[in-house]
Amino acid sequence: MKKILVVEDEQLLREIYELALTSAGYKVSLASDGYEAISSMEKSMPDLILLDLLMPKLDGVGFLRESDIKKKWPQIKIILFSNISSSKNLEEAMTLGATKHIVKSNLTPNQLLAEVKSILE
């Protein structure tokens, strides 16, 4: 069973992604900021991370930098979730190891599942 880590500060969104991904047969762990994501990875290494960019405490770019994920775990796929205002962060995040960028509000949960499936296959 493939493991997915959802890093998202908005509880409502965390819940809905958890529900959609679990129903599709993935094992899901949740984190609400970059630090929680790092602790979660210490316990269980995911195959894919859904990473929000704008978060309190440690944001998406901070997480990629702190965890040094590109160097340490290049096999982990990372989907960045952003909104349109963060294009500078986005460019930096892509150079720090992100696989793909998705504008959160553009996709429905089913469309997101299709993206996740195509990346993990």
Added chain:
Amino acid sequence: MMASTSNTNEEIQALRMRLREAEDTLEAIRMGSVDALVVKGVQKPQVFTLKSADYTYRMLIESMNQGALAVDNSGVILFSNKQFSEMIGMPLEQIIGSKIQSFADPADRPSMKRLMKKNQKNNVNAELRLKTAYKTSIGVLLSATMLPLDEALAYQCIVVTDMTERNQAEEAKDEFISVASHQLRTPATAVKQYINMVLDGYFGKLNKAQTKALEKANFSNERELNVIDDLLRVAQIDAGKNISIKKITDLGQMIESIVNELSVRARQRKQTITYKLPKDNIEAGTHSDLFRMAVENILDNASKYTPEGKLIKVSLQSKDDYAIIIIEDEGVGMSEEDISKLYQKFSRLPNSLSVEAGGTGLGLYWVKKVVDLHQGDIEVVSKVGKGTRFKLVLPLKDSL
């Protein structure tokens, strides 16, 4: 005997010339044309200023809020007002006689070099950072004007404006846009996700009336998300923020990808989008994400304002130093009066498809801004009931 007379004559000539030079200098001082004398020293030039010269102007310069400098053609500072000294926290004695280049932050040396280029006819502005005595640096705007004196004395006047407050205000504005974007979009995104999960049957089967009601809620929420996106995009481009670095873009490839993406939606409207590209690649320096979105926006509009079953054509060509993209539809078209309002903020043109299209009146305002950012041009020809033709012109060379 002859040789000695000729030497004496030459000496007299030389002395006369020096006397004339000294008299000219004194005359210039008397007339108020000189306010400082530069005497070349062994280590660095020494500057002697004349107290009486241009007293009024000097007072004016000392009372300015900006820093004011006069530098010679190699960058040596001949004059500095108090404000510049306070700005960088160094005493005037340390500033005068030093080279202005030595104050630039290492990363900004190339900008400073450009500013100091000799023989510049026009005013030159550069925004860069200057090192201060407090081991920090400050953002400044330097405006240099070359004074048209003779070659040996050529020097520049430089006005130095401290941009710290403006930069802080811009950062605050940027922060506001970013936070507003997040705060406005997140709830609407959550609504979208939950509605779609219900519609996709995650919580059980829906009857027809329930599906219809949720589809309406979803449509309305999508409109809200579009409004938020448009508002933020406009706020960003107005603030000149988040503008990506220019990259070489293969315009043909970009058009192909946009058409493929929009064809799905066009098919739902029973429209056909065709495109015609030249054999050779056409490349231009673009802020690729912005320019792509601008073309997408025009093409999406073409589809929204074209009735079912009609054709939309996109073509790319190059002429002289320009790339030309043409987007032509068989849609509802616009009157002359409507065209004149096309690029105004919040201008929505009434036509048979405008309610269904559901725009915000910000799209083309934004597109025009993006085209301007690329030093390009946008032209539109339209006829009510016949269709519209948008022509985008983008410079090819030196567009990076």
